[in-house]
Amino acid sequence: ARGPATPATTLRSLYKLPLTTARKISTHVAYLAKERAVAIEAVERASQVCQAVFQRLITAETLTKKDKSPVTVADFGAQAVVNHILERYFPDDPVVGEEDSKDLQGEEGRVLREKVTELVNATTGDAMSSDEASCFARSCILRAIDRGQYAGGPRGRHWTLDPIDGTKGFLRGEQFAVCLALIIDGQVHLGVVGCPNLPYDMSKPDGERGVLMVAVKGQGAFQRKLSADSSEQETPVHVSGVQNTSDAVFCESVEAQHSDHSTNANIARLLGITKPSVRMDSQCKYASVARGDAEIYLRLPVSETYVEKIWDHASGNIIIHEAGGRVSDINGKPLDFSIGRTLSANKGVVAASAKIFDEVIGAVQATLAKDN
Ligand SMILES: Nc1ncnc2c1ncn2[C@@H]1O[C@H](COP(=O)(O)OS(=O)(=O)O)[C@@H](OP(=O)(O)O)[C@H]1O
Ligand SMILES: [Mg+2]
Numbered sequence: 001a002r003g004p005a006t007p008a009t010t011l012r013s014l015y016k017l018p019l020t021t022a023r024k025i026s027t028h029v030a031y032l033a034k035e036r037a038v039a040i041e042a043v044e045r046a047s048q049v050c051q052a053v054f055q056r057l058i059t060a061e062t063l064t065k066k067d068k069s070p071v072t073v074a075d076f077g078a079q080a081v082v083n084h085i086l087e088r089y090f091p092d093d094p095v096v097g098e099e100d101s102k103d104l105q106g107e108e109g110r111v112l113r114e115k116v117t118e119l120v121n122a123t124t125g126d127a128m129s130s131d132e133a134s135c136f137a138r139s140c141i142l143r144a145i146d147r148g149q150y151a152g153g154p155r156g157r158h159w160t161l162d163p164i165d166g167t168k169g170f171l172r173g174e175q176f177a178v179c180l181a182l183i184i185d186g187q188v189h190l191g192v193v194g195c196p197n198l199p200y201d202m203s204k205p206d207g208e209r210g211v212l213m214v215a216v217k218g219q220g221a222f223q224r225k226l227s228a229d230s231s232e233q234e235t236p237v238h239v240s241g242v243q244n245t246s247d248a249v250f251c252e253s254v255e256a257q258h259s260d261h262s263t264n265a266n267i268a269r270l271l272g273i274t275k276p277s278v279r280m281d282s283q284c285k286y287a288s289v290a291r292g293d294a295e296i297y298l299r300l301p302v303s304e305t306y307v308e309k310i311w312d313h314a315s316g317n318i319i320i321h322e323a324g325g326r327v328s329d330i331n332g333k334p335l336d337f338s339i340g341r342t343l344s345a346n347k348g349v350v351a352a353s354a355k356i357f358d359e360v361i362g363a364v365q366a367t368l369a370k371d372n
Contacts, residue, residue: 032182032190032216034089039180040214042085043194044227046078046178047210049123050164051196053077058171069112071167075099076116076145077123078163078178083147084140086159093182096160096341097148098311104142117141152310154186154338162311166282168255173197177282181314186338189217191315194226195284202293213237213287215322221290239325239353240292245363246272248295248356251285259348260300263367267298270363286316289351290323296360299349300330308343316351326357330364 012022057070079099086095104113120141150158162179170176175197182190191214198211200223210226214234222234242248250268253259264277278294288294317327317335328334329346336345352360 031219035182035190036192036214036216038085038089039182039190039192040212042082043178043180043192043212045085045123046082046163047194047196047212047226049077049081049119050074050170050176050178052123053119054170054173058173068167068171071164071170072103072112073115073119074170075164075167076101076104076112077119079148079161080116080120080141080144081123082161082163082178082180083144087144087147090159094150094158095148096150096152096158096310097145098162098309099145100149101142101145104145113141152183152337152340157182157184159183160311160314160337162283162309165312166284169197169281169284174254175281175284177284177287179283179311179315181311181318183310183314183337186336187217188314188318188337191215191318193283193287193315193319195282195287196226198284198287200225202288202291211287213290213319215319217318217322219322221319221322223287223291237291237323239290239320239323240295241355242295242353243355244272245295245356245359246274248273249275249278249293250296250298251278251280251288251294252298253285254279254281257302259298260302263300263371264298266371267300267360267363267367270367271296271360283312283316286313286320286327286351289325289353290316290319292353295353295356297349297351298364300364301348308346308349310337310341310343313343313349320351325351325353327351328357328361330368332361332365 008023008026012019053070053074076099079097083095103109152158160181160183164170164176165179166176178194180192181188193213195211197209199205200208200211211223212226213223215221221237223237224234250273252264285297289297313335314337320327328350330348330350333346335343339345350360350364
């Protein structure tokens with residue numbers, strides 16, 4: 001007698017495949033399929049929260065005063081939305097998130113808490129039941145944000161979230177990203193980066209903006225239009241085919257405190273690079289290398305004491321690998337996501353297409369040896 005239909009038996013009858021082949025394909029297709037879909041939904045919703053804040057709260061006045069409060073509202077709102085969606089579908093998965101609810105608590109946090117609650121309800125109202133919405137209006141918003149307090153580590157699965165990566169870029173109306181990744185036994189298995197201000201096609205820099213990039217271990221990296229409906233096509237992305245480093249473009253942080261521009265420039269010189277660097281905030285730099293807009297991402301540390309955070313690199317790391325590139329620290333050591341909330345075993349970050357990666361690390365090492 002026939003048993004219930006499984007993904008494998010469905011594929012076998014659909015495509016007239018031998019069962020062994022259908023089984024292989026079905027495992028491949030199904031691996032983290034639910035996590036992938038939920039992560040995309042969460043990043044899309046959080047990106048909408050950020051864009052709503054940008055439109056409503058950022059004014060000429062907040063910019064001239066260098067007022068950071070709009071980004072604070074968006075940061076908390078985006079983390080609340082992502083954590084809420086993750087809890088609904090994966091209640092047992094802990095989250096390592098950048099924010100905690102301290103600043104929203106008690107009488108002192110009341111104004112900010114009300115702003116965040118109002119924002120989340122306005123942007124996600126249609127996605128929430130009335131019970132959920134009224135829960136958000138009470139205390140659930142704080143609880144959702146604080147689901148991000150997990151310590152991380154080498155065992156089991158956990159998510160890591162940067163609700164707004166590139167806060168300064170966000171305030172300037174330039175590049176920022178919503179970044180969500182799934183880490184299993186210390187390795188990144190799924191990464192999503194939402195880049196609301198990144199042109200969809202770099203050959204048309206003034207064209208449509210908003211890119212979502214996604215990668216699952218072993219399945220390649222893809223981009224789609226942010227906020228596209230789910231039937232919209234995803235297209236695979238690949239790193240650049242440039243073989244000669246002198247033809248390469250490199251990208252780096254906008255902020256000189258986050259990455260050493262002068263050391264980056266010395267490395268570029270050694271590689272024969274003549275084109276100016278592309279300065280861009282956030283993990284959009286990883287997305288740019290993944291789809292071949294640039295060949296190299298250099299993040300040479302400025303401070304001896306700063307330790308990189310896992311949420312600033314996890315999604316970008318898997319997207320680069322799945323697009324055919326490589327990522328390591330400045331000594332060529334893979335980024336170690338198994339330690340906890342930080343990348344304490346690594347110093348700095350270098351990402352490049354696989355063909356030129358060894359040469360880039362060689363130039364990084366030679367430059368550092370000369371400087372010391
Ligand atoms: N000292 C120091 N060194 C290195 N990195 C630091 C440092 N201080 C902060 N950060 C982290 O940098 C994140 C943003 O850096 P980016 O390179 O992505 O953007 S930027 O161009 O520098 O704005 C930024 O992420 P967000 O806070 O999410 O914007 C920080 O986590
Ligand atoms: Mg960040």
